[in-house]
Amino acid sequence: MFVESPVDSIEFNGRTVFVKRDDLLSETFSGNKARKFAYFLENEFPGKSVLIGHGSPVANSLYSMSALAKLKGVQLDFYVDHIAEQVMNSSVGNYAESIANGANVIDLSKVDDRQNLSVIEYIEQKVLPNRDDSLFVPEGGRCEYAKHGVQTLAKEVIAWAEMQKLEQLAVFLPSGTGTTAVFLNEYLVLNAPHIKVFTCACVGDAQYLTQQFNQLVADESMHPTIIELGRKYHFGKLYRPFYDMYCKLLATGIEFELLYDPLGWMCVESLFEQEFTQPLLYIHQGGLLGNATMLPRYQRKYSEC
Numbered sequence: 001m002f003v004e005s006p007v008d009s010i011e012f013n014g015r016t017v018f019v020k021r022d023d024l025l026s027e028t029f030s031g032n033k034a035r036k037f038a039y040f041l042e043n044e045f046p047g048k049s050v051l052i053g054h055g056s057p058v059a060n061s062l063y064s065m066s067a068l069a070k071l072k073g074v075q076l077d078f079y080v081d082h083i084a085e086q087v088m089n090s091s092v093g094n095y096a097e098s099i100a101n102g103a104n105v106i107d108l109s110k111v112d113d114r115q116n117l118s119v120i121e122y123i124e125q126k127v128l129p130n131r132d133d134s135l136f137v138p139e140g141g142r143c144e145y146a147k148h149g150v151q152t153l154a155k156e157v158i159a160w161a162e163m164q165k166l167e168q169l170a171v172f173l174p175s176g177t178g179t180t181a182v183f184l185n186e187y188l189v190l191n192a193p194h195i196k197v198f199t200c201a202c203v204g205d206a207q208y209l210t211q212q213f214n215q216l217v218a219d220e221s222m223h224p225t226i227i228e229l230g231r232k233y234h235f236g237k238l239y240r241p242f243y244d245m246y247c248k249l250l251a252t253g254i255e256f257e258l259l260y261d262p263l264g265w266m267c268v269e270s271l272f273e274q275e276f277t278q279p280l281l282y283i284h285q286g287g288l289l290g291n292a293t294m295l296p297r298y299q300r301k302y303s304e305c
């Protein structure tokens, strides 16, 4: 479906770091979601005319699912807990672009039959039983289906490492649900054990991320190594060190996003401070569309890079 993504290199803290440009995989999909949704893109689902998803109205998943639905010629019904006023009124970013793609975003704070149900409970109890024509995708593509595209990524990494004649390689990618990192590491442990995956928890803490890993891959020896920093950062909040990292990376010539990558690179920085000598490949998972809303917030707070 997609052509292989290229690998660039940048200088970071006096070291050369390789960057796998999954952000360049597709214009309509952000890198990570292009991998996770590849299965749906590459297969047909006869009789299914509605794609059902849920999650945050500002997430990359919403946008990527709206692009997927559009490409497949099906309706997207995306359930959210609520939508903030400023998100609803913005003409840029993931929410606005998804609406432009024809997504039907259902705000459960506005329906009368919700009865204190969580979003997932609402979908399971009120939506799916009545809809044989629907295909349900768990939040952030956290499901077995995601394995398919992530394995393609793993194969590309293995082939690249072989071409570079690397006897050891560390792969770093920041995690949300951890789906990409755990499936990537599982494949590598089984097929190329000289390549190891490192990640960090951008949503919740390391314990939460481990739980997420466990839901997808029960064998803990297949889990990636989680890097932790001395302090906690909350997902979606603005932090000076995040913005400084974004600006520092921008100066290398590659733009990264502002929700996952700043923490990811701060963890890379901390690895390098611990005599970590292996070559490192950072997976750029896209998500730049979200910068349309995040960057103006940072610029208002801290001025331009």
Ligand SMILES: *Cc1c(COP(=O)(O)O)cnc(C)c1O
Binding pocket: 030, 032, 033, 060, 061, 140, 174, 175, 176, 177, 178, 179, 180, 181, 257, 260, 285, 286, 287
């Ligand atoms: C979705 C996303 C992630 C998180 O991926 P998981 O598989 O949920 O861990 C990281 N970075 C970007 C840019 C994303 O869009």
